Each structure stands twice: as structure tokens, then as C-alpha cells.
Amino acid sequence: MVGFSFSSSQGNAGDALKPKAPLVLVLLGPPGSGKGTQAQLIKDKYHLTHISTGDLLREHIRQGSKLGKQAKSYMDQGKLVPDELIFEILFERVSKDDCGAGYILDGFPRTLAQAETLQTKLKGISPIVINLTLSDKEVIQRLSGRVTCEKCGSPYQLISSPPKKAGVCDRCEGNLIHRSDDTEAVISQRLKVYHDQTKPLIAFYDKLHTLHSVSCSQPKDKVFAEVVTTINTERKNGTSQ
Numbered sequence: 001m002v003g004f005s006f007s008s009s010q011g012n013a014g015d016a017l018k019p020k021a022p023l024v025l026v027l028l029g030p031p032g033s034g035k036g037t038q039a040q041l042i043k044d045k046y047h048l049t050h051i052s053t054g055d056l057l058r059e060h061i062r063q064g065s066k067l068g069k070q071a072k073s074y075m076d077q078g079k080l081v082p083d084e085l086i087f088e089i090l091f092e093r094v095s096k097d098d099c100g101a102g103y104i105l106d107g108f109p110r111t112l113a114q115a116e117t118l119q120t121k122l123k124g125i126s127p128i129v130i131n132l133t134l135s136d137k138e139v140i141q142r143l144s145g146r147v148t149c150e151k152c153g154s155p156y157q158l159i160s161s162p163p164k165k166a167g168v169c170d171r172c173e174g175n176l177i178h179r180s181d182d183t184e185a186v187i188s189q190r191l192k193v194y195h196d197q198t199k200p201l202i203a204f205y206d207k208l209h210t211l212h213s214v215s216c217s218q219p220k221d222k223v224f225a226e227v228v229t230t231i232n233t234e235r236k237n238g239t240s241q
């Protein structure tokens with residue numbers, strides 16, 4: 001009997017030492033906000049896995065997995081891949097060992113319905129939502145100032161990282177060209193789509209008090225410092241519950 005009660009109290013001690021809940025991070029941000037850069041920095045600091053549902057879907061289709069075949073059959077008919085299938089692919093991925101510390105969702109959820117389902121499926125783990133903000137004017141300035149080398153593909157930004165000689169690549173002296181999708185009209189259209197899609201998500205997460213806005217109109221290390229403070233504060237609050 002003594003042994004029994006001893007082992008059960010040991011079990012309790014073990015529970016107390018359980019690792020914290022995994023960190024689930026949702027990143028929102030318009031094109032040009034530097035979302036990819038921040039995702040990389042966060043991933044390295046917190047040992048998270050960066051997950052793009054679009055990439056996952058393409059990978060499943062490429063490998064011809066069961067889920068991939070199902071997804072492809074919808075796409076071949078010109079239909080959207082249903083949320084249920086996307087969630088199946090997502091949760092299969094995040095159940096792997098490399099997601100033990102947590103993961104970053106980039107570009108997902110995209111709709112209010114997906115955000116609601118995600119909230120249910122996470123069963124008590126509250127995602128931390130970081131909303132990277134940048135005014136439309138700045139997005140247009142940043143993206144329309146982007147040029148790439150015709151020969152080697154090196155990227156430049158005419159305001160923040162211009163080439164030494166106008167129109168010429170520093171590395172290979174190739175011609176610098178403007179991508180056709182970096183014109184103001186195209187960027188404005190992309191921004192409109194982004195705002196229409198994101199507004200309901202922002203309202204949803206704001207209501208749950210899990211939304212944290214960080215201005216990207218500052219150098220990327222300052223943006224990252226704010227992101228880190230946000231994550232650390234949220235983690236502290238989250239574990240005290």
C-alpha cells in the first residue's frame with residue numbers, strides 16, 4: 001500500500017514538471033511587412049517549426065499521399081480544398097516531434113471559419129496572434145521600390161537597400177528590373193484582398209484578447225524585439241492560468 005501511495009505522489013510531481021503547452025503562433029501581416037523575416041527570427045529563437053499550409057498541401061500532392069490525392073481531386077474540379085481536409089493535413093504535421101515546442105502558422109487561418117475551427121481543435125491552447133502592421137502607403141512604397149537582378153536574382157529596395165550604381169547589380173553588374181506584379185495598381189489590389197480577408201480575423205482574435213499588433217514601420221530588429229516581448233509576456237500569463 002505504501003508503495004502504491006508513493007508511486008501516485010511521484011506521478012503528481014511528474015505532472016508538475018510537464019513541459020509548458022506548446023507555443024502556437026499565428027502571424028498576420030500584409031505583403032511587404034517583413035513577415036517572412038520575422039517568422040524566421042521567431043522560429044530560431046523559440047525552436048519552432050514554420051508551417052505554411054500552402055506548402056504542406058503542395059508537398060502532399062507531390063508525394064501522392066492519401067490526403068494529397070483527396071486535395072488534388074477538389075483542385076482538379078476547380079474547387080477549393082475543404083477546410084476539414086486542410087485541418088487534417090495541418091494536424092498530421094504538427095503532431096510530429098519537431099513541433100513539440102510549438103509552431104508558427106503563416107498564412108493560416110485565412111477565414112473566420114478556419115479561425116473558429118482552429119480555436120476548437122487546439123483544445124485549450126490559446127494561440128498568440130501577432131499582427132504585423134504597416135500602412136498601405138508604406139507597403140506600396142516598399143514593394144514598388146523593389147527591383148531584382150535579371151542575371152543573378154539579387155533583390156534590392158531602392159529606398160532601404162539600393163544598389164551602389166543605379167540600375168546595375170552590385171554582384172554581377174546585371175540589369176536591375178522591376179517585377180510586373182510590383183506595380184502600384186497590382187499592389188493596391190493585393191492589399192485590398194488582404195484587408196478584406198484579414199479584417200474578420202483581427203476582430204475575432206481581438207475579442208479573445210489574443211491579438212497583438214506590432215508596427216513594422218521600424219527596423220526589423222526593433223520589430224523583433226517587440227515580438228519577443230509580446231510572446232514572453234503572453235507565455236508568462238498563459239502558464240499562470
Ligand SMILES: [Zn+2]
Pocket residue numbers: 149150151152153154169170171172173174
Ligand atoms: Zn546580379
